[in-house]
Amino acid sequence: MVRALAVLLAQLAAAPIVSETVETGERRFVDLGTFECRDITRSTVLQRVCYDRARRDLIVAIDGQYDRYCGVAAETVDSLLGAPSMGQFFNRNIRRETAGSRYGCRA
Structure with a gap:
């Protein structure tokens, strides 16, 4: 049991860290x-x-998008x-239909 746990921990430690990538509506x-x-x-x-404080980027998921x-x-x-x-x-302060291009992202 202890050996199996040690093997599992070693495998987890060796696994590469993969960041998540999402596709936006654009x-x-x-x-x-x-x-x-x-x-x-x-x-x-x-x-x-999801928020990146350094870049001031906000990503939200609504209905899976x-x-x-x-x-x-x-x-x-x-x-x-x-x-x-x-x-x-969100609807009153951030959503594009309300805020217009205030929070638009450059291509």
Whole structure:
């Protein structure tokens, strides 16, 4: 039993670390290696929120589709994560239909 556990741990230690890549609605691939991601369980709108503080990039999953928003301040993301209704906050403050091109990403 101990030997099997030691072998398993050795295999895990030798396994390469692979970062996750997602495809956004714009058909672009984004490596989430620098993002801090959270699976969201308390929202009926948002399923996942990923944020890169250094680049100020926000990626959200809605209905299984990822969308990217650029130039989003950390305070806005903190407010989103702490909002009583994350979906309402997102729809009113971040979503493209509301915010226009404010958080648009360059190609």
